[in-house]
Amino acid sequence: MAEEAKFKCLRCGHGFTAPYTPKVAEERACPKCDSNSVRRLKEKKDS
Amino acid sequence: MADAGRHPNIELLTLSEVQxxxxxxxxxxxxxxxxxxxxxxxxxxxxxxCLEVCPVVKPDEFNLGLSTRKAIYQEFPQAVPAAFVLNMEDCLGNEPIACGKCLEACEKRCIDYDDQDKEIELEVGTIIVATGMEVYDPTELDEFGYTQYENVITSLEFERLINSGGPTEGHLIRLTDRKQPKTVAFIQCVGSRCEKRGNPYCSNICCMNTIKDTLLIKDHWPEVQCKVFYMDIRAFGKGFEDLYKRSMAAGVQYIRGIPGDIYEDPKTKNLILTAEDTTTSELKKHEVDMVILSIGVVPPGDMDNTQQQLTLQRSADGFFLEAHPKLKPVDAATQGIFFAGCAEGPKDIKDSVTQAGAAAARANRLMRSGEVTVEAITSMVDPELCTSCGICARVCPYNAIYVDTKKKTPAVVVEAACAGCGTCSAECPFGAITMRHFTDEQIMAQIEAILAENAQDKIVAFACNWCSYPGADLAGTSRLQYPPNARLIRTMCSGRVDERFILKAFKLGAPIVLVSGCHFTDCHYINAVTWTQKRIEKLWDKLESLGIRPERLQLDWVSAAEGQKWARVMREVEQLREAVTAKEIEHTKRVITEDMLKKRTKKVKAKAEAVA
Known part of the structure; x- marks a missing residue:
């Protein structure tokens, strides 16, 4: 099931949320600059 | 079909499914x-x-429910083999036998209630995929009233209706009163060329199908008035424009504009269409007896199965993707597999026959030679380094690697199946696989040469052979301006770009590394590009953990036609490069060297412990 995840563009620095399905490879692009250097921001686990 | 059924070298397996x-x-x-x-x-x-005595009556699927069939029937008039089939789900005569009338009526005793499904094993050299297409279901388009108004039908239903072998034996009637309609409206592009509903692509065949239908109507029933509502008429094939002109000369009215809605007069069951004629900007109402929705085509529902069984690629529209649109238009990316007809995309009969001929010729060429020449870019396994972990087999898009992980036998590459993407080599954690002509040493040497002088001024860019490299080439031949300090390293696929290549570039002082490959739907190695993305995502995490800004590793998908994009990416990446300081580069060199040393020491220790 697709869930929402936070992404950050490593080209322009734009942060955004987009649907994300674990283990499913999808082509992603930054909605602002159209770069494909889009990194999913993983939530840090509380220690 | 009949010719194929009679051909001594063709075995037709009907009612069959590839498992x-x-x-x-x-x-x-x-x-x-x-x-x-x-x-x-x-x-x-x-x-x-048998058909005469069968008491079961069911909707006839071939005539789209416009007529009925029995439980025992012939699927369509020209079916090959010309034999009946008994649909056991509809039949009353099985377990317990409650009917059995067909059995009694058949003089030749052809009916066997105990017949069983059979599994057949075939050994074949090549495969031609001709799985065809389905038609778009326009029920979701409320404004056209399909299934709401009986006199709104699809072009395929109309095709069956006026067919001499169809439910009315070729008589044109409308469904509510079974009388000949006086006015017929065709609506084009239903389910095609729409981004929001239906499909964004042009279905290729609908315009000419409508023109043919209008000519059929005018030939047989000249008094029937025809109106065609369209966006554009795409009559681009040989002789098609003439046919279009003939249709107009026969009195068919072409109105440029798609009706916004259709409603029915409850008394007459006539349909009232509201449409703007965009050539005159006039909004008009049109009363017609019958509406025919010119529906588009869609990939068949079971494409996923076929795709998995044959390791095929699909384009964004859902149809199968050819190996190369110009040079290998009927070949699949997997060697020995070819396409014919609408499996590869919407096309008419002429194009389907042409493609089928080409596919047969391509298959024949392979079969006659009896041997396959593979390009010298396949992967090689070093059995001494291979630990039989099975990662290579898991990532291979072509299933070209066999590893017995239980028996711990080294991986074996089937060279005839290997396409040379290099994903296995990049993913192998033990460096046991290398690629012919794209060896680790060769690529490392290129990185070293690029960064030997003024490393801080260079952008190291890995570009795949099929998309990004030609994309960069196009930018050059189009004389697009972009910074000249990018140094390209060509690999067959971005999947070949090993983590070690990127780390090596950073270790040697590269300020920025760009990895570039095909868009996911264009990947020439089925899904190898997805492994590139996964690897880069892991590397971003690793770089961050080492205190290196992940922004210094860039990823972009650039197609062969995207010269403009390549130039833009290079300009943007150059801006990033300018922001990388000398101090940052020195820090990167140091941490990567330390990390590599740490790993090496760990490896040596583990080896020593194993020996002890």
Whole structure:
């Protein structure tokens, strides 16, 4: 099931949320600059 | 079809389904499930004695429910083999026998209630995928009233309606009163060329199908008025423009504009269409007796199965993707597999026949030679370094690597099936696989040469052979301006770009590394590009953990036609490069060297412990 995840563009620095399905490879692009250097921001686990 | 059925070298397996495909070009093993027909197809002469006595009445699927069939029937008039089939789900005569009338009526004793499905194993050299298409279901388009108003039908239903072998024996009637309509409206592009509903692509065949239908109407029933509502008429084939002109000359009215809604007069059951004629900007109402929705085509529902069985690629529209649109238009990316007809995209009969001929010729060329010449870019396994972990086999898009992880035998590459993407080599954690002509040493040497002088001024860019490299080439031949300090390293696929290449570049002082490949839907190695993305995502995490800004590793998908994009990416990446300081580069060099040393020490220790 697709869930929402936070992404950050490593080209322009734009942060955004987009649907994300674990283990499913999808082509992603930054909605602002159209770069494909889009990194999913993983939530840090509380220690 | 009849010719194929009679041909001594063609074995037709009807009522059959492919269950499994193993092997590779020249050595495919195909498991087929031949479903029970319950009628001996060799003995049955389609005399129809059984049909006359069968009491079951069901909607006829071939005539789209516009007529009925029996439980025992011939699927369509020209079916090959010309034998009946018994649909056991509809039949009353099985377990316990409650009917059995067909059995009694059949003089030749062709009917066998105990017939069973059979599994057949075939060994074949090549495979041609001709799985066809389905038509778009326009029910979701409320404004056209399909299924709401009986006199709104689809172009395929109309096709059956006016066919001489169809439910009305070729008489044009409308469904509510069974009278000949006086005015017929065709609406084009239903389910096609729409981003929001239906499909964004042009279905290719609908315009000419409508023109043909209008000519048929005008030839047989000249008094019937025809109106065609369209966006554009795409009559681009040989002789098609003439046909279009003939249709206009015959009095068919072409109105440029798609009706916004349709409603029915409850008394007359006539349909009222509201549409703007965009050539005159006039909004008009049109009252017609019958509306025909010119529906588009869609990929068949079971494409996923076929795709998995044959390791095929699909384009964004859902149809199968050819290996190369210009140079290999009927070949699949997997060697020995070819496409014919609408499996590859919407096309008319002429194009389907042309493609089928080409596919047969391509297959024949392979089969006649009896051997396959592979490009010298396949992967090689070093059995001494291989630990039989099985990662290479898991990532191979072509299933070209066999590893027995239980018996711990080294990986074996089937060279005839290997396409040379290099994903296995990049993913192998033990460096046991390398690629012919794209060896680690060769690529490392290129990185070293690029960064030998003024490393801080360079952008190291890995570009795949099929998309990004030609994209960069196009930018050059189009004389697009972009910074000249990018140094390209060509690999067959971005999947070949090993983590070690990127780390090596950073270690040697590269300020920025760009990895570039095909868009996911264009990947020339099925899904190898997805492994590139996964690897880069892991590397971003690693760089961050080492205190290196992940922004210094860039990723972009650039197609061969995207010269403009390549130039833009290079300009943007150059801006990032300018922001990388000398101090940052020195820090990167140091941490990567330390990390590599740490790993090496760990490895040596582990080896020493193993020996002890």
């Amino acid at each position: 499994r495909v193993d092997g590779y070009v020249g050595n495919f093993k195909v498991t087929v499930l031949k479903k029970a027909r319950y009628v001996d197809e060799k003995e049955c002469t389609a005399c129809a004695d």
